[in-house]
Amino acid sequence: MSGEDKILDELAGKKYKYGFVTDIELDTIPKGLNEDTIRFISAKKKEPKFMLDWRLNAYRNWLKMKEPTWANIHYPPIDYQDIVYYAAPKQRTKLNNLDELAPEIKATYDKLGIPLEEQMVLAGVAVDAVMDSVSVATTYKDKLSELGIIFSSMSDAIKDHPELIEKYLGSVVPQGDNYFAALNSAVFSDGSFIYIPKGVRSPMELSTYFRINAAFTGQFERTLIVADEGSYVSYLEGCTAPIRDENQLHAAVVELVAHDNAEIKYSTVQNWYPGDKEGKGGIYNFVTKRGICAGVNSKISWTQVETGSSITWKYPSVILKGENAIGEFYSVAMTNNYQQADTGTKMIHLGKNTKSRIVSKGISAGHSNNSYRGLVRVTKSADNVKNFSQCDSLLMGDKCGAHTFPYFEIKNNTATVEHEATTSKIKDEILFYCNQRGIPEEDAVALIVNGYAKEILNNLPMEFAVEAQKLLAVSLEGSVG
Amino acid sequence: MANTTLEKNNFKENIIKEFKKFENHLNSSSLVALHDLRKDALKHFDTLGFPDRKDEEWKYTNTDLITKHDFHQDFSINTTSLYAKEIKKFFIPELDANIAVLVNGKYSDDLSNIKDDSNKIYISSFKEVRKKHSDIFNTHFAKYADYKTNSFTALNTAFACDSIFIYVPDGNKIKDPVIILNISDTKKPNTLLQPRNLIISGKDSSVTLIDLNYTVGNNHSLNNTVTEIFADKNSELNLYKIQSEGDKSFHIGTTQVHQEEYSKFNSATISWGGSITRNNLNSLLNGEGCECNFDGAFVLSGNQHVDNHTLVDHAVPNCQSNEFYKGILGDNSVGVFNGKIIVRKDAQKTNAYQSNKNILLTKTAAMNSKPQLEIFADDVRCSHGATTGQLNEDELFYLRTRGIDKKEARITLLFAFASEIIQKIKVEPLKNILFDMLHNKLKKGS
Numbered sequence: 026m027s028g029e030d031k032i033l034d035e036l037a038g039k040k041y042k043y044g045f046v047t048d049i050e051l052d053t054i055p056k057g058l059n060e061d062t063i064r065f066i067s068a069k070k071k072e073p074k075f076m077l078d079w080r081l082n083a084y085r086n087w088l089k090m091k092e093p094t095w096a097n098i099h100y101p102p103i104d105y106q107d108i109v110y111y112a113a114p115k116q117r118t119k120l121n122n123l124d125e126l127a128p129e130i131k132a133t134y135d136k137l138g139i140p141l142e143e144q145m146v147l148a149g150v151a152v153d154a155v156m157d158s159v160s161v162a163t164t165y166k167d168k169l170s171e172l173g174i175i176f177s178s179m180s181d182a183i184k185d186h187p188e189l190i191e192k193y194l195g196s197v198v199p200q201g202d203n204y205f206a207a208l209n210s211a212v213f214s215d216g217s218f219i220y221i222p223k224g225v226r227s228p229m230e231l232s233t234y235f236r237i238n239a240a241f242t243g244q245f246e247r248t249l250i251v252a253d254e255g256s257y258v259s260y261l262e263g264c265t266a267p268i269r270d271e272n273q274l275h276a277a278v279v280e281l282v283a284h285d286n287a288e289i290k291y292s293t294v295q296n297w298y299p300g301d302k303e304g305k306g307g308i309y310n311f312v313t314k315r316g317i318c319a320g321v322n323s324k325i326s327w328t329q330v331e332t333g334s335s336i337t338w339k340y341p342s343v344i345l346k347g348e349n350a351i352g353e354f355y356s357v358a359m360t361n362n363y364q365q366a367d368t369g370t371k372m373i374h375l376g377k378n379t380k381s382r383i384v385s386k387g388i389s390a391g392h393s394n395n396s397y398r399g400l401v402r403v404t405k406s407a408d409n410v411k412n413f414s415q416c417d418s419l420l421m422g423d424k425c426g427a428h429t430f431p432y433f434e435i436k437n438n439t440a441t442v443e444h445e446a447t448t449s450k451i452k453d454e455i456l457f458y459c460n461q462r463g464i465p466e467e468d469a470v471a472l473i474v475n476g477y478a479k480e481i482l483n484n485l486p487m488e489f490a491v492e493a494q495k496l497l498a499v500s501l502e503g504s505v506g
Numbered sequence: 507m508a509n510t511t512l513e514k515n516n517f518k519e520n521i522i523k524e525f526k527k528f529e530n531h532l533n534s535s536s537l538v539a540l541h542d543l544r545k546d547a548l549k550h551f552d553t554l555g556f557p558d559r560k561d562e563e564w565k566y567t568n569t570d571l572i573t574k575h576d577f578h579q580d581f582s583i584n585t586t587s588l589y590a591k592e593i594k595k596f597f598i599p600e601l602d603a604n605i606a607v608l609v610n611g612k613y614s615d616d617l618s619n620i621k622d623d624s625n626k627i628y629i630s631s632f633k634e635v636r637k638k639h640s641d642i643f644n645t646h647f648a649k650y651a652d653y654k655t656n657s658f659t660a661l662n663t664a665f666a667c668d669s670i671f672i673y674v675p676d677g678n679k680i681k682d683p684v685i686i687l688n689i690s691d692t693k694k695p696n697t698l699l700q701p702r703n704l705i706i707s708g709k710d711s712s713v714t715l716i717d718l719n720y721t722v723g724n725n726h727s728l729n730n731t732v733t734e735i736f737a738d739k740n741s742e743l744n745l746y747k748i749q750s751e752g753d754k755s756f757h758i759g760t761t762q763v764h765q766e767e768y769s770k771f772n773s774a775t776i777s778w779g780g781s782i783t784r785n786n787l788n789s790l791l792n793g794e795g796c797e798c799n800f801d802g803a804f805v806l807s808g809n810q811h812v813d814n815h816t817l818v819d820h821a822v823p824n825c826q827s828n829e830f831y832k833g834i835l836g837d838n839s840v841g842v843f844n845g846k847i848i849v850r851k852d853a854q855k856t857n858a859y860q861s862n863k864n865i866l867l868t869k870t871a872a873m874n875s876k877p878q879l880e881i882f883a884d885d886v887r888c889s890h891g892a893t894t895g896q897l898n899e900d901e902l903f904y905l906r907t908r909g910i911d912k913k914e915a916r917i918t919l920l921f922a923f924a925s926e927i928i929q930k931i932k933v934e935p936l937k938n939i940l941f942d943m944l945h946n947k948l949k950k951g952s
Binding site (some may be wrong): 037056095123407418420421422423424425426427428430431432433434435436437439440441443444445446447448449450 | 562584586668851852854864866867868869871872873874875877878879880881882883884885886887888889890892893894895896
């Protein structure tokens with residue numbers, strides 16, 4: 026064999042090390058997940074090396090883990106090799122004006138009372154038609170950066186603020202935390218990053234801006250919010266408008282860090298496609314959300330309105346580490362048809378004088394199953410802890426289920442922990458009263474459900490509280506009579 | 507429970523091997539059906555093994571601490587190892603009762619005191635059953651306690667031998683309570699006892715049972731008991747279980763109740779003895795109009811661990827259940843409350859209520875509480891509440907301003923807290939001795 030042949034042979038036998046580089050011009054990669062997929066995603070996003078290592082580490086963790094089966098949900102096995110893990114944002118078919126939109130979607134938008142410009146964005150009407158909103162968004166962005174607030178996509182943040190990302194990413198939800206968090210850590214596509222500097226109070230709800238962009242968020246979202254000492258931020262994720270998405274599996278991770286005297290208010294309105302009346306299709310939503318009250322007097326408050334997804338698996342939690350920290354969880358979870366929700370919270374009390382409050386309202390209709398699952402843990406070091414939990418379930422119809430699985434682990438005698446739960450249906454006499462006043466059955470139910478959920482909805486930023494109320498009414502459609 | 511490096515021994519393998527020995531002691535001729543059942547249960551036990559803490563039902567109780575001991579069951583017949591005078595102290599003063607004594611799980615004719623009243627109530631060992639009520643026995647035995655998924659029940663069923671059968675025929679209302687005195691004789695080390703009881707109250711009957719659990723001797727023992735109860739239409743059954751075993755006793759008690767239409771089952775489970783205690787109490791409400799009341803109190807000190815595990819299964823409409831458990835935890839003790847209420851699809855008009863209140867006395871005590879509701883019917887009223895806290899400072903202060911010293915004030919408040927459960931017991935002499943025991947326990951423990 027000549028020297029030249031030998032070299033050729035060697036080269037042929039070697040796996041082409043830079044294989045992924047050539048593919049970078051493509052917008053998508055084939056289905057499947059392996060280390061090359063992760064290298065591709067990382068390269069595509071031009072990430073620094075530490076991010077690639079971090080992702081690969083998460084992937085290796087994930088390979089060793091098993092999908093959890095303890096939740097009260099049932100679904101056919103997910104084929105993780107049958108998923109496309111990277112796709113550039115698709116250019117959706119542009120509509121010229123709202124009249125081209127399917128009438129039933131238009132009707133839903135109207136019922137929810139979504140402003141016209143936003144309807145256009147959501148529906149994908151050509152961008153020039155909604156120039157106003159976009160410029161509004163830009164104005165907001167300028168105002169925020171003046172205060173030193175960083176509010177950007179996760180991809181940009183990794184490039185622009187690698188030191189913050191390296192410090193905080195995975196600090197609350199470690200890569201190996203659970204099966205879905207590990208998967209997300211390996212392949213997350215994008216998400217939001219917020220940093221509020223010391224002593225700054227965010228002058229606006231970081232929601233209006235976000236909502237306009239929300240329609241395009243991906244399947245594996247990663248959100249990180251850091252509130253430095255004495256700062257405040259209120260953030261709203263998601264959208265009341267029904268979102269249809271081809272991707273069935275969603276595995277998001279949200280991490281919140283609140284330093285001394287900081288407060289984070291995180292609100293979610295989730296209305297992903299819940300599947301049809303027979304329970305076919307629909308999004309599987311496996312989300313890991315956790316915040317840490319790292320500093321003294323810090324506060325984290327989760328508010329969620331969950332009406333969408335065929336499966337919801339989600340436990341927004343707070344680790345109360347700093348003294349006098351406060352954790353709150355307010356939730357309305359509504360399931361209809363064949364939806365399944367297993368959702369709740371964990372309050373882990375580590376610091377002295379920490380307080381937590383849990384208010385969960387479940388509404389089940391149709392053939393759905395709705396579970397509250399929550400943990401309150403008081404460790405030995407946590408003196409004078411106070412916790413109050415309330416979990417109510419409302420049942421509509423005799424084919425649905427409502428379940429409550431609270432766990433209390435109390436290891437300190439100075440703790441005061443209280444829990445209450447009730448399950449009931451809408452009383453006939455209340456319905457009758459409404460009917461008698463000329464309110465039709467469906468409206469009456471919506472009215473009663475809204476009253477029932479009011480305590481939670483009141484915690485949402487105002488404009489969303491109004492929309493969320495209407496959303497509950499829309500989600501209830503077809504559940505009465 | 508940081509100690510995870512417990513050396514494993516072969517308790518499971520050994521006990522399976524001992525089954526042969528057990529068979530040799532049995533007079534197997536007439537009980538083929540029962541013996542087939544035993545063999546089936548043993549097979550299930552072999553497959554199931556002992557539960558570990560990954561099992562959701564055993565999340566807070568570590569069975570390794572029990573099964574690390576190599577327990578042995580005494581299979582010999584006709585040997586009552588105790589004398590009458592040794593157990594006399596366990597009787598309840600001033601109470602007219604039928605007393606059935608079990609020593610290490612075996613019915614003792616000599617020690618028992620059954621008034622000859624056999625037309626109204628029938629109390630006997632399994633052996634005697636065959637003579638008179640074998641049809642009833644066969645209809646009900648091992649039909650309610652599930653040995654296919656519960657390994658301790660499987661183990662008990664495999665070795666079910668000569669415990670108590672109680673049958674109240676239709677229409678009989680029994681005034682005097684029946685005491686089941688369940689004694690662990692632990693003079694020999696590592697005693698395993700597996701009492702297996704079957705209790706049937708016929709239509710329109712009523713009966714009160716007092717299940718007393720005591721220990722003689724001071725070695726490790728495991729009391730793995732299973733009691734099946736069938737409450738027929740319109741019957742009323744009270745079951746008061748007092749767990750007052752020794753410091754080295756492990757207790758796994760399973761009571762499975764099956765209720766028919768309009769039956770009423772009241773229970774109180776009082777635990778203040780033993781090292782690790784698990785009280786499984788399950789009731790299936792299988793006929794309309796049933797009522798089921800579970801009350802319980804546990805007062806713990808030292809390193810005691812008590813796990814109260816209850817299940818109320820509403821299978822049919824128009825039933826109601828109430829559950830009320832209270833715990834006082836001192837020293838390094840650990841308490842567990844796991845209460846599950848299931849309301850099945852057609853069980854409309856169900857009323858179910860559950861409450862668990864606990865007081866932690868020290869920083870080293872811990873309470874794990876897990877009240878659960880699983881509801882599949884809409885026209886129901888279900889609620890549960892759970893609280894864990896400490897003694898109310900204001901109440902303490904009030905008593906102290908009245909000149910009561912701190913210790914006495916604490917005992918008074920704790921006594922009041924726990925006695926709420928004992929008050930519900932309908933047998934006065936039993937109530938009195940429980941109040942005394944509670945007071946002594948609190949005096950020692952707090």
